Amino acid sequence: xxxxxxxxxxxxxxxxxxxxxxxxxxxxxxxxxxxxxxxxxxxxxxxxxxxxxxxxxxxxxxxxxxxxxxxxxxxxxxxxxxxxxxxxxxxxxxxxxxxxxxxxxxxxxxxxx
Amino acid sequence: xxxxxxxxxxxxxxxxxxxxxxxxxxxxxxxxxxxxxxxxxxxxxxxxxxxxxxxxxxxxxxxxxxxxxxxxxxxxxxxxxxxxxxxxxxxxxxxxxxxxxxxxxxxxxxxxx
Numbered sequence: 001x002x003x004x005x006x007x008x009x010x011x012x013x014x015x016x017x018x019x020x021x022x023x024x025x026x027x028x029x030x031x032x033x034x035x036x037x038x039x040x041x042x043x044x045x046x047x048x049x050x051x052x053x054x055x056x057x058x059x060x061x062x063x064x065x066x067x068x069x070x071x072x073x074x075x076x077x078x079x080x081x082x083x084x085x086x087x088x089x090x091x092x093x094x095x096x097x098x099x100x101x102x103x104x105x106x107x108x109x110x111x112x113x
Numbered sequence: 114x115x116x117x118x119x120x121x122x123x124x125x126x127x128x129x130x131x132x133x134x135x136x137x138x139x140x141x142x143x144x145x146x147x148x149x150x151x152x153x154x155x156x157x158x159x160x161x162x163x164x165x166x167x168x169x170x171x172x173x174x175x176x177x178x179x180x181x182x183x184x185x186x187x188x189x190x191x192x193x194x195x196x197x198x199x200x201x202x203x204x205x206x207x208x209x210x211x212x213x214x215x216x217x218x219x220x221x222x223x224x225x226x
Contacts, residue, residue, distance in 0.1 A: 004155075035214070043202060045156070045217035091155050099144075099211045100169060103155030 002027045004094050006104035013082050014112050021077045021107050023092030029053075034068065034075040035093040035101070045091070051075065082111045114139065117218030119205050125224045131193040134221045138186070138207030144168075145182055146215060147190050148204040156204055162188060163211060195225045 003026040013019045025034065036048040049059065051068050059066045063080045079086055089106045118137040126132050138145050143164050148156035159178065161169040164185035173180070177196070182188040192199055202222050206215040 044219045050214050100158055105155050
């Protein structure tokens with residue numbers, strides 16, 4: 001069975017601080033995809049990134065960066081110089097064969113000015 | 114390009130009543146998904162369509178939930194009769210193919226009293 005664990009229920013930071021959101025996954029599939037979605041107060045899930053299991057290269061997009069380590073089954077997400085607009089719930093998700101998305105419980109990020 | 118559209122955005126009903134939600138996917142997306150997101154949890158897949166056929170409905174409570182996707186475009190999700198535990202946000206998502214990234218709509222927040 002596939003499982004995603006986001007151990008951090010809630011994180012509070014002050015604006016301009018860096019923050020890392022942890023994600024640990026379990027799967028028996030050899031080919032799988034990992035995702036991060038953002039859910040702002042409006043409720044819509046916004047796609048941030050998709051990474052396949054064969055690509056362990058880290059990725060940076062503006063203030064966002066992702067660290068994928070198969071050895072520890074982790075796919076962590078870092079926001080550099082956080083802003084108030086980054087306040088949201090962030091979900092890590094996993095899909096294997098069939099593209100069925102399995103989500104973690106989410107991490108609430110609160111960025112204070 | 115227009116995103117996934119859902120209506121209504123909010124619905125309040127009494128238990129044992131019926132309710133229906135509507136979803137219009139991104140144009141050209143053959144795969145459509147319905148998720149249930151209970152407060153404080155990650156979304157859980159209810160049903161997946163490929164065109165107008167059901168691919169996965171293993172987690173759909175079929176005694177009270179039904180869904181259809183006539184003509185392979187719009188979809189409706191129905192609950193009849195509703196229970197208190199059905200209070201949740203119902204999210205619709207679509208993807209071009211079953212292996213592509215899923216894009217989500219704004220969701221319908223259902224409250225069952």
